[in-house]
Amino acid sequence: MKIRKLLKSNHGGVLTTLILAGLIFIALTYLPAYFNNHPEIKNYIISWFDQTCVYPKTYELVSIDPRFNLSTSTLRKNLNIALTAWNKKVGTEVFSLTDTPSTKSIKLSFVFDERQSSTLTMKTIKNSIDSGKEDYTSLKTKYELAVANHRQLLSDYNQIFADYEARGKKLEADISYWNRQGGAPKDVYNNLNLEKTSLNELTQTLSEKARVINALVVEINDLASALNSLSKNLNLEVNNYNSSDLVGKEFEEGLYTLNGGKQDIKIFQYDGVIKLQNILVHEFGHALGLDHNISEQSVMYRLNTSKTQTILVSDIENLKKLCPVLDKVMAQ
Ligand SMILES: [Zn+2]
Numbered sequence: 416m417k418i419r420k421l422l423k424s425n426h427g428g429v430l431t432t433l434i435l436a437g438l439i440f441i442a443l444t445y446l447p448a449y450f451n452n453h454p455e456i457k458n459y460i461i462s463w464f465d466q467t468c469v470y471p472k473t474y475e476l477v478s479i480d481p482r483f484n485l486s487t488s489t490l491r492k493n494l495n496i497a498l499t500a501w502n503k504k505v506g507t508e509v510f511s512l513t514d515t516p517s518t519k520s521i522k523l524s525f526v527f528d529e530r531q532s533s534t535l536t537m538k539t540i541k542n543s544i545d546s547g548k549e550d551y552t553s554l555k556t557k558y559e560l561a562v563a564n565h566r567q568l569l570s571d572y573n574q575i576f577a578d579y580e581a582r583g584k585k586l587e588a589d590i591s592y593w594n595r596q597g598g599a600p601k602d603v604y605n606n607l608n609l610e611k612t613s614l615n616e617l618t619q620t621l622s623e624k625a626r627v628i629n630a631l632v633v634e635i636n637d638l639a640s641a642l643n644s645l646s647k648n649l650n651l652e653v654n655n656y657n658s659s660d661l662v663g664k665e666f667e668e669g670l671y672t673l674n675g676g677k678q679d680i681k682i683f684q685y686d687g688v689i690k691l692q693n694i695l696v697h698e699f700g701h702a703l704g705l706d707h708n709i710s711e712q713s714v715m716y717r718l719n720t721s722k723t724q725t726i727l728v729s730d731i732e733n734l735k736k737l738c739p740v741l742d743k744v745m746a747q
Pocket residue numbers: 697701707717
């Protein structure tokens with residue numbers, strides 16, 4: 416019994432081995448050629464094992480730290496703009512939002528730390544600098560007007576004073592002349608008296624003008640010291656701004672990670688909606704499998720600079736290298 420069974424199973428083993436060898440032979444001979452003619456089937460099979468080129472990729476909004484002060488609806492609006500950019504360039508829906516939690520989905524979250532905290536502080540300082548600059552400009556205009564006014568008043572004063580001095584000297588000379596003559600005729604005497612009264616009145620006008628000018632000098636000095644302290648404050652604020660941890664330094668604004676099939680996008684910092692959209696396009700680009708692009712114009716450039724960041728033809732070419740099936744999709 417034992418021998419028979421052994422023999423029987425040996426026969427079966429040989430048969431199975433032969434069939435398997437035949438199948439492997441057929442597969443090795445014909446499959447490469449078949450896959451060459453039908454790359455979509457090859458890619459479909461590959462996609463069973465590798466999820467890289469399977470679209471649409473679903474993503475979930477996991478959490479937004481409230482300190483970002485970013486509402487879900489605002490985020491959705493910006494996500495829509497950012498991901499429509501990919502969908503349009505690729506020509507198919509590559510990303511779609513889902514509310515159903517799944518291990519396959521990309522998990523998007525906004526993580527608040529010193530990066531965004533510094534950004535918010537810097538924003539406050541910048542606003543204060545801007546309004547300080549406005550105050551400074553309007554104060555400077557006031558100062559310049561006061562200085563111009565002072566110059567005009569002083570010139571008027573000097574002119575009147577010169578006239579006053581000349582008339583005073585003439586009056587003195589006339590009086591001593593008529594004194595030497597032993598007295599002036601009545602009409603001359605009256606005229607000399609009128610001139611004396613007029614000069615006395617002019618003294619009052621001059622002292623009133625001098626009072627206005629002196630008050631203006633005090634105002635000008637006050638304005639100058641206000642300008643000085645404002646300028647010092649501005650310098651301090653500008654220094655504060657420039658010494659911030661973020662100015663001129665490189666740091667991660669967002670991060671895409673793929674760990675054991677688990678995909679995460681974490682956003683740490685952004686300043687304004689344009690930067691937010693750029694980061695989203697960038698990190699979701701990584702989720703497509705893309706690496707950084709060396710072109711500064713590309714949204715996949717390693718830094719989020721102020722230059723217009725777009726999805727370049729080279730980014731799509733890189734994506735096609737990664738997922739040849741896209742060539743077919745895009746040709747349609
Ligand atoms: Zn990156």
